[in-house]
Amino acid sequence: MSAEAYRAAVSAHGRETFAFSGLKPGLAHWQDGPPPEGTGAALAYVDTGRTWVAIGAPVGPEHEVERAAARFVTAAKDARRNACFFATERRLLETMRIGEQPIFSPRAWPDTLKASRSLREQLRRARKKGVRVRAVEPSELVPGSPLREVIDQMARRWLDAHHLEPMRFIVGIDSFYHPESHKYFVAERDGRAVAFLSAVPIPARDGWLVEDVYRAPDAPNGTSECLLDALFRAVPDAALVTLGLAPLSGDVPLPLRLARRALRPLYDFAGLAAYKRRLSPMRWEPVWLAHPPRRGLWSLFASLRAFAGGSLVAFAARSIVRHPSGPPFVLALPLLPWTLLLALLALVGQHALLGFSPAELWLWVAFDTALAVALYRAARRPRTRRLLTAAALGALDAALSLTHLRAVGFGQGSLEIALRAVATLAPVLGTLALIWAVVLSQRRSRT
Numbered sequence: 053m054s055a056e057a058y059r060a061a062v063s064a065h066g067r068e069t070f071a072f073s074g075l076k077p078g079l080a081h082w083q084d085g086p087p088p089e090g091t092g093a094a095l096a097y098v099d100t101g102r103t104w105v106a107i108g109a110p111v112g113p114e115h116e117v118e119r120a121a122a123r124f125v126t127a128a129k130d131a132r133r134n135a136c137f138f139a140t141e142r143r144l145l146e147t148m149r150i151g152e153q154p155i156f157s158p159r160a161w162p163d164t165l166k167a168s169r170s171l172r173e174q175l176r177r178a179r180k181k182g183v184r185v186r187a188v189e190p191s192e193l194v195p196g197s198p199l200r201e202v203i204d205q206m207a208r209r210w211l212d213a214h215h216l217e218p219m220r221f222i223v224g225i226d227s228f229y230h231p232e233s234h235k236y237f238v239a240e241r242d243g244r245a246v247a248f249l250s251a252v253p254i255p256a257r258d259g260w261l262v263e264d265v266y267r268a269p270d271a272p273n274g275t276s277e278c279l280l281d282a283l284f285r286a287v288p289d290a291a292l293v294t295l296g297l298a299p300l301s302g303d304v305p306l307p308l309r310l311a312r313r314a315l316r317p318l319y320d321f322a323g324l325a326a327y328k329r330r331l332s333p334m335r336w337e338p339v340w341l342a343h344p345p346r347r348g349l350w351s352l353f354a355s356l357r358a359f360a361g362g363s364l365v366a367f368a369a370r371s372i373v374r375h376p377s378g379p380p381f382v383l384a385l386p387l388l389p390w391t392l393l394l395a396l397l398a399l400v401g402q403h404a405l406l407g408f409s410p411a412e413l414w415l416w417v418a419f420d421t422a423l424a425v426a427l428y429r430a431a432r433r434p435r436t437r438r439l440l441t442a443a444a445l446g447a448l449d450a451a452l453s454l455t456h457l458r459a460v461g462f463g464q465g466s467l468e469i470a471l472r473a474v475a476t477l478a479p480v481l482g483t484l485a486l487i488w489a490v491v492l493s494q495r496r497s498r499t
Contacts, residue, residue, distance in 0.1 A: 154333030178274030317431035407460030
């Protein structure tokens with residue numbers, strides 16, 4: 053199926069938030085056969101090698117969506133693939149809630165501003181500092197134009213500020229596909245662009261999705277709110293505007309809630325949802341991952357592979373090696389169970405396994421607890437000073453561990469040897485990793 057045929061289907065039946073995003077480069081398109089045997093519905097998807105991960109529900113006549121979903125699953129099976137539907141707003145097959153999206157009414161926006169002092173203050177603060185917003189025509193954003201170059205640089209710096217590698221699929225950075233259908237706004241200060249917003253249509257709901265918002269580091273507080281205010285005022289009769297999926301927010305399953313907490317240093321899911329909530333949406337709509345029966349976990353990992361653009365292991369490795377938050381985060385994860393193990397050994401009187409006295413082992417538990425806190429703080433905000441503090445604590449840990457091993461030796465039994473080896477080698481390697489994180493942080497501060 054051609055992209056143009058998919059676009060025609062979206063124009064006629066696209067009611068899912070991310071339907072238009074299926075026109076981004078690099079996606080495949082599927083179209084069911086014509087009625088009455090088929091449904092004529094269409095889908096954009098990524099083939100991960102084992103699974104077709106579709107964007108939302110099938111795009112087609114409302115009464116045929118469920119049948120089209122079943123036929124897509126069958127087509128995937130014929131190609132020896134599984135299938136799932138990511139970020140659908142309807143419950144197809146079996147579903148797993150993966151988050152929610154805020155819905156705004158442009159008609160109600162003036163009343164929202166009247167009722168929200170904090171929003172008015174944000175707008176006032178940015179405007180007082182000279183921020184002005186204007187609509188941008190696609191002709192100003194052709195490759196090589198001055199404004200396009202500034203926005204591209206803004207996007208690169210926005211990506212660099214994140215703690216993960218760039219993701220693909222529906223969140224891939226590309227604001228300029230089919231530009232004639234977008235609404236573009238730029239915030240300027242003293243004649244210089246400091247922020248940019250791109251919105252795409254949700255045709256069958258008479259709505260708009262805010263797809264990209266970039267800010268320069270020196271953009272005043274309230275600049276993003278000024279861009280949203282301009283969009284709402286530009287589409288006063290639209291039925292809705294949404295900021296898209298707030299992943300892992302709302303009443304998601306327990307494993308996803310745990311992931312939301314554990315991954316906070318790398319991606320602040322709760323902070324993203326809180327920001328959207330401060331804008332006072334009129335309601336929140338649940339967003340689902342739909343999948344065939346008993347394929348929920350498989351479909352979740354397949355969706356993650358779609359975002360990673362391939363191997364999750366390779367994506368994680370790149371995030372660790374290329375971003376200053378990676379090393380402290382990876383070191384903090386095993387340090388927590390290790391510290392609990394030390395505390396357990398102290399409680400049951402097995403301090404001799406590591407060659408410590410009871411008091412020394414408890415001091416080590418306290419030290420490792422402080423180190424874990426320092427690592428977690430450095431991962432959340434990988435500033436050079438925090439990373440240097442964590443590296444200094446790691447170096448102290450390594451020096452003390454080497455001194456202790458020299459004094460007590462590796463011990464006799466295999467358990468003693470293993471524990472003492474880990475207790476010595478881990479802080480040495482951890483210190484080297486933290487020094488690398490400091491180097492990355494300094495490189496980033498110079499760019």
